[in-house]
Amino acid sequence: MRKIVFTLCLCMILCGCLESKEIQSVSYAISMGVDFKDEQYELTLQFLDFSNVAKSEQGKGGEVPLWIAVGRGRSLDDAIREIYRTIQLPVNYEHLYNIVLSESVLERKTSETIDLLTENFLIPYSAWIYSTTQSMEEILASKVIFNYPFLYSRLSQPKDMQGQLSSVPPLSLQEFMLEYEEPTKTIMTPSINIDKSAIKEDLTGIPVPYFEGAHIVKDKKHLGYLSITDLEGYILTNNESERSLFDLKEEDMFLTVELNNPKYKIKQTSSADGTGFELAVTIPAVLRENSTELSMDEVKRKVETAIKAEISHSINKGRELGADIFQLEDYLYRRHHADWRSIQETSDTFEFEKIVVTLHPFNSINKTDFKFKNKSKE
Template sequence: MRRFFQMACLSFILLSTSAGCTDFVEPNQLAFVIGTGIDDAGKDMLEISHQIALPSQLSGSSKGGSSGDSESFIVISAKGKNVFEANERVQRKLSRRLMTSHRTLIAISQEYIEHNNTNKLFDKLNRDPANNQRDNIVLVKGSAKDFMKIKHPLEQLSSIASNKELQINGMNNYSIRQFIIEHASEGARVLVPLLQIENNDGKGNEKGNLVQFAGHAVLNNELKIKGILDDNDGLEAIWMLGKGTFQGLTIPWKNGNGTLSFRLTHLERRIHSVNGNDPKQILLTVKAQAYLLDNTTPLDMSDVDNMIELKKYLDEKIQTDLQDTLNKVQQWGPDIFGIGEYLHRKHPYWWKSQRDDWDENFKKINVSVKADIQLRSTGTSAGQVE
């Protein structure tokens, strides 16, 4: 009995000393990074700019935007030879420990992409378990540091605003994780949204600055920009590579007689060989459900013949536009559509002779686009309201 009592006391002492979390950090000892900007600093150096939220100011406003004249965030920057060194120098400027697991966006300047080996940038983002890899990645025209400093009029932080803009415009799957997966695959290349700071034409109020989409950058296997698609072409490319969920579309009617505007939902795409045996003949089929929301043509949409004619015209117009965009990207070389990944699975022996120089070999593949749009609704009125 005495021995049992001694063992129980010893166990209690050991448990009481080992139960504490020696490395636990209170929330008020953390600096929550919401966005990170990466710029070229010259001489093989980069500059990291962290957008750090100030919780006390964020909770002070219930209407979005900054609370009064108080800042809802700060931006701290530092230079280094790589991401780790720059982060360490940022940490020395702070009284709290950097916390990046809540980050929503990483913005890389276009200049950095053009002048540096971007592959090295993603080693820490992929290797460090502190990075959740759910944060989205975008390119920025101009300075990523300036982008981090923007005060958005609707959202309190520009990083959160840009992240929401991607989602609300039907552009998903731009996370760091997806970026690394696409870059690691031999038969696919990366398409990244390109943002730019909109010039403020108002009364000089800094809070009126906005960030708008400037297109999408097509990157090759070395993560260099091979071309930039404008906003319309970029949305078409997103549809063809399977990342889009919905989008708006306005097309002119025949002979310029009015326009038709649609909301396209349930965007899909499928890649397959034309005859099943020839890897150089590929058919890319896109599907969607269309809802007619604006009609300035003389078409009476209560007429079944008009609906059939509209469906045929819509298919042909989308096929032509998407084919033009695909041909443009194909001339640049990078296969952002993942056709190489399909050929890797479908024709593995043929793929072995093509994969080492796929950016050039992709130019020789005959890829045709076919559209199959289902007209789900023509609205609550037949013709134009007069």
């Protein structure tokens, strides 16, 4: 009798699976695009096709169509209501990989958009944030080689390619939200464009996304756009970069240097003129290609000088917009508040007094280093 009573009690307290659903009965949104034009929101969602995932796990499969839904309205709620009206299956946002914001959203509707997205939808804070001036439908309809689903794209897995060629560091929704509320933080949202000719299936070009630069946000204001060329000094040296290739070209010289896992620090310095701050960058480097007869030390000095020039160029390009891409202002605000207040009262410009670049260790891909040893002995 006791066993029967115990079994009945267990049945009463154990949860069942009455609310469970099969995965094929739900629309899983993996990408979202938010635009604002003609005084209306335009919301674009891309959904995961499980047949494509199954084929990618088993090997190559035939092309599977992309599933995209678009809704428009005076608010995001109106736009999503338009999608719900015709989508046929319930929408799930818990596996959203990326959110693409248009330039017009960053200029006019950033606060409202982030608030609505985080309050009204079950969006993971790990989703990546991007910006663009291109069509949302074109971006979310871009391809991945071998007919893999979009969740294998660089937009969905931005860290996978950093080990081969680093770009603007990826930015999560959580990081964006935290930094957006900080008036001293400069936010760089990676900007996306579409290349329709670089990758081909047979002889037919396919559209693929790539990072072309970054849109800059500071103190809840959109400051503008910086290209990859403008940001090269930052990309080569920021603490999230993993691998970059740097070319140094002069009249009778061509060098290619591989830079790995750079680290920069902001240091306080003292001089007769008072307290200053320097940017100190240390980068392990490998000389991969060399057309000169210069010694290793001479090559090292030339590359360090060239990288320093790229850093100064990036800093100046950011300063033209009112951006502080190496976060000196935020560093002073948190660690040297009196200096920050003094500079703020007299000027809006936060500048490094000195930039120091050190390649260490600096090696050659040529294990014998024959040229360098002979040149050094001379």
